[in-house]
Amino acid sequence: MAVTKETLETLTNTEPARPRWLQAAIDFTRKRPLGALGAVIILLMTLIAVTAHWLAPYDALATDYGAMLASPSSQHWLGTDAYGRDVMSRIIYGSQTALIVGLGASLIGGTLGALIGVASAYFGGRIDLIVERFMDVLISFPLIILALAVVAILGTGLTNVMLAIAIPMIPRCARVVRSSALAVREMPYVDAARAAGFRDSRIVLRHMLPNVMAPYLIMVTAFLGQAILLEASLSFLGLGVQEPVAAWGLMLRGAAVEFAETAPWMAIFPGVAISLAVFGFNLFGDSLRDALDPRLRTQ
Amino acid sequence: MMKRLASLLTVAASAMLVMPAHVHAQKYGGELIFPVPSEPPSYDGHREETFGLIHPLAPFYNTLLRVDPNDRGGTKPYPSIAESWTASADGKTYTFKIRSGVKFHDGSTLTSKDVKASYDKIIFPPEGVGSSRKGQYADVASVEAPDASTVVFRLKRPSGSFIASLLSPYNFIYKADILAKDMHWYEKNIMGTGPFTFVEHVKGSHVVGKKNANYWDKGKPYLDGFRAIFIRSSSAQVAAVRGERAHIQFRGFTPADRDSLKAALGDKITVQESPWDCILMVALNHEKKPFDDKRVRRALSLALDRYQASEALSKIAIVKSVAGVQVPGTPYATPPEELEKIAGYWKDIDKSRAEARRLLKEAGAENLSFTFKNRGTPMPYEPLAVWLIDQWRQIGVTVKQEVIEPAAYYTPLRSGDFQVAMDFQCGYIVEPDLDMYKFLSVDRNHANYGRYTDRVLDEMYDKQSSATSDEERKKYIRAFEKRLLDEEAHYLMTLQWHRIIPHSSKVKGWTVTPSHYLNNTLDVVWLDQ
Numbered sequence: 114m115a116v117t118k119e120t121l122e123t124l125t126n127t128e129p130a131r132p133r134w135l136q137a138a139i140d141f142t143r144k145r146p147l148g149a150l151g152a153v154i155i156l157l158m159t160l161i162a163v164t165a166h167w168l169a170p171y172d173a174l175a176t177d178y179g180a181m182l183a184s185p186s187s188q189h190w191l192g193t194d195a196y197g198r199d200v201m202s203r204i205i206y207g208s209q210t211a212l213i214v215g216l217g218a219s220l221i222g223g224t225l226g227a228l229i230g231v232a233s234a235y236f237g238g239r240i241d242l243i244v245e246r247f248m249d250v251l252i253s254f255p256l257i258i259l260a261l262a263v264v265a266i267l268g269t270g271l272t273n274v275m276l277a278i279a280i281p282m283i284p285r286c287a288r289v290v291r292s293s294a295l296a297v298r299e300m301p302y303v304d305a306a307r308a309a310g311f312r313d314s315r316i317v318l319r320h321m322l323p324n325v326m327a328p329y330l331i332m333v334t335a336f337l338g339q340a341i342l343l344e345a346s347l348s349f350l351g352l353g354v355q356e357p358v359a360a361w362g363l364m365l366r367g368a369a370v371e372f373a374e375t376a377p378w379m380a381i382f383p384g385v386a387i388s389l390a391v392f393g394f395n396l397f398g399d400s401l402r403d404a405l406d407p408r409l410r411t412q
Numbered sequence: 413m414m415k416r417l418a419s420l421l422t423v424a425a426s427a428m429l430v431m432p433a434h435v436h437a438q439k440y441g442g443e444l445i446f447p448v449p450s451e452p453p454s455y456d457g458h459r460e461e462t463f464g465l466i467h468p469l470a471p472f473y474n475t476l477l478r479v480d481p482n483d484r485g486g487t488k489p490y491p492s493i494a495e496s497w498t499a500s501a502d503g504k505t506y507t508f509k510i511r512s513g514v515k516f517h518d519g520s521t522l523t524s525k526d527v528k529a530s531y532d533k534i535i536f537p538p539e540g541v542g543s544s545r546k547g548q549y550a551d552v553a554s555v556e557a558p559d560a561s562t563v564v565f566r567l568k569r570p571s572g573s574f575i576a577s578l579l580s581p582y583n584f585i586y587k588a589d590i591l592a593k594d595m596h597w598y599e600k601n602i603m604g605t606g607p608f609t610f611v612e613h614v615k616g617s618h619v620v621g622k623k624n625a626n627y628w629d630k631g632k633p634y635l636d637g638f639r640a641i642f643i644r645s646s647s648a649q650v651a652a653v654r655g656e657r658a659h660i661q662f663r664g665f666t667p668a669d670r671d672s673l674k675a676a677l678g679d680k681i682t683v684q685e686s687p688w689d690c691i692l693m694v695a696l697n698h699e700k701k702p703f704d705d706k707r708v709r710r711a712l713s714l715a716l717d718r719y720q721a722s723e724a725l726s727k728i729a730i731v732k733s734v735a736g737v738q739v740p741g742t743p744y745a746t747p748p749e750e751l752e753k754i755a756g757y758w759k760d761i762d763k764s765r766a767e768a769r770r771l772l773k774e775a776g777a778e779n780l781s782f783t784f785k786n787r788g789t790p791m792p793y794e795p796l797a798v799w800l801i802d803q804w805r806q807i808g809v810t811v812k813q814e815v816i817e818p819a820a821y822y823t824p825l826r827s828g829d830f831q832v833a834m835d836f837q838c839g840y841i842v843e844p845d846l847d848m849y850k851f852l853s854v855d856r857n858h859a860n861y862g863r864y865t866d867r868v869l870d871e872m873y874d875k876q877s878s879a880t881s882d883e884e885r886k887k888y889i890r891a892f893e894k895r896l897l898d899e900e901a902h903y904l905m906t907l908q909w910h911r912i913i914p915h916s917s918k919v920k921g922w923t924v925t926p927s928h929y930l931n932n933t934l935d936v937v938w939l940d941q
Binding site for chain 2: 174175176178181182195196197268269270351355356357367368370371372374375
């Protein structure tokens with residue numbers, strides 16, 4: 114076949130191919146700008162958390178009793194709290210707490226929920242019935258109530274708070290993942306694996322679980338925002354992480370409430386940080402759900 | 413005739429001037445509503461040590477004696493179940509005349525047998541029965557009830573603080589027959605002789621009491637009832653008073669709360685203030701390493717800049733003065749210039765912290781880290797904990813705070829399941845015997861959460877208690893203080909509290925005292941509405 118001059122020109126003018134991830138990101142941004150905005154907020158938050166040590170102008174724990182309740186100024190951009198601690202530095206370090214608790218709780222809750230959901234769907238029958246009814250019981254409690262109960266049993270502290278938030282998320286993730294796993298269970302390759310004599314654990318972990326990753330990822334992302342909010346709520350109630358750890362919810366309680374009228378910056382800026390983070394994760398989670406939903410993809 | 417009339421009028425007018433205004437003005441009726449920041453761990457006053465028990469439960473009981481409800485100093489003895497008392501010439505025998513006509517809420521009559529049984533439980537508790545104030549009665553040899561209306565306390569030696577120790581608002585008089593059957597009955601049940609009868613306790617919510625129509629003090633109480641509502645958050649307590657959904661909170665508010673309430677409600681709010689016979693202390697568990705080493709304990713005290721804290725924290729919390737073992741300004745308190753000689757009270761904080769680091773290094777505890785257990789009562793536990801942790805950080809000590817809800821707080825303290833914990837000393841009356849017995853060896857006082865035995869300290873306590881002159885007593889108190897806070901550093905003191913009670917102007921008949929344990933029987937309180 115002869116190569117025409119036009120064909121040659123077209124070929125030489127083609128831009129070099131972009132990496133696949135970049136192309137996917139560009140497509141995602143074009144199709145879902147709000148989701149991209151969410152992703153930018155998350156990236157920014159992650160960057161701040163990782164570089165907190167270099168970024169924070171002051172030690173987040175250092176008190177300065179000469180600068181108690183100082184209003185925002187060139188020395189302290191976001192003011193100081195009742196102990197003279199720099200609010201901006203505490204917000205920057207607080208992003209670490211929010212991300213650790215948020216990611217930790219979402220991953221623990223989401224993963225356990227996914228495992229339970231897939232196993233329940235795979236075994237079916239009486240096991241499925243019992244597991245699902247138990248999940249119904251757990252899901253009937255509002256997130257915060259169940260988290261409060263768990264904290265009451267385990268006590269306060271970072272690890273316990275993470276568990277307290279993760280446990281209420283298990284049934285929610287299990288239910289969603291189970292519905293996808295029910296379809297996967299009927300797939301020929303699952304039958305084939307069973308016929309080949311593989312153990313149940315291998316079928317669940319290696320053949321079914323990877324095929325329900327889409328709902329799993331959506332749930333984990335959606336939970337992240339909720340987990341950050343829940344951590345802030347528990348800390349605000351005095352049941353989450355404890356002073357002097359820098360945490361956004363903790364910054365909203367105690368003196369922040371007492372001095373809300375005379376030193377509003379103590380509550381406003383951590384409140385904005387919480388709102389932004391939850392907003393970002395919710396936007397990104399929603400968009401990710403839309404992007405991975407096959408029904409919406411075809412529209 | 414005119415002369416006689418004029419003199420009669422003069423006498424009448426003088427009598428009216430002398431008579432307190434409130435005598436004429438009491439009104440009956442109404443329900444007093446007050447938030448309580450903490451809930452009672454049990455109902456047994458003999459065992460517990462928290463206002464969380466006193467505020468909601470004191471109105472159900474009487475004590476043998478009480479503090480005069482109109483005495484702002486909070487030290488004047490006043491009759492209660494005992495209508496009078498005498499002391500023998502040698503000061504070793506006290507005889508109390510028990511009031512007749514006092515009925516328990518179940519209708520039975522109170523006799524001296526009930527007083528004896530209650531005090532036997534407090535002073536000589538059987539194995540397994542908790543008594544937090546047992547140590548205050550170390551001088552009591554026996555309690556006797558020779559007849560139905562007489563109680564006799566026999567002392568091993570004269571004690572200047574014995575009558576003061578009977579003013580304890582915790583020493584509820586229980587029914588002897590009940591105690592004979594079950595010494596733990598009062599931990600879970602309420603039944604006294606007080607001006608109010610128990611209606612209900614909904615855990616986490618409220619305690620309700622209604623007027624005792626058969627109260628022995630005729631004409632009292634004035635209120636129809638009371639409702640103690642459990643609200644932990646100080647901002648919610650302030651909001652309740654601001655919104656006129658509660659009349660008073662008996663423990664105390666912060667300076668900021670007082671100012672905001674006064675600004676919002678003006679004349680509808682009355683503010684009463686007083687120095688507060690309370691101090692938060694740090695209990696260092698001597699049974700846990702490295703806190704068995706006095707160098708480590710001293711270092712932790714030397715790290716604290718108490719003078720800076722006094723200036724700074726008094727702006728945001730209910731604390732103020734730098735103090736030793738006595739409330740500053742009271743007769744036996746150490747003068748400031750002498751206090752400055754004690755380790756941890758030096759004015760030169762750099763020198764103090766350098767010494768602290770040296771001691772930690774010498775003790776091999778340079779990178780010391782521990783968990784600090786704190787009570788989940790925000791004010792002033794939280795600001796003081798933040799301050800302590802920051803101060804210790806400055807000598808290289810890493811501290812993690814664990815906050816425990818108030819009702820469960822004493823479980824780890826009593827069992828010794830802690831390294832370092834916040835403890836408190838709140839007196840119902842300023843008296844060295846009562847204020848210092850807290851620090852006696854653990855076998856003499858189970859509420860010594862440092863869990864140490866120090867016989868030298870015990871001996872100093874006994875000597876000051878039996879001292880015959882003020883100067884001699886002061887000498888022993890100073891020596892006790894030096895050993896407790898400096899040489900051995902068994903406990904670390906923080907700052908003395910300052911009590912601020914902004915309450916609804918409708919509340920009458922209630923007087924602030926240096927103790928938030930006093931004046932909670934509510935028999936003299938009334939509502940001007």
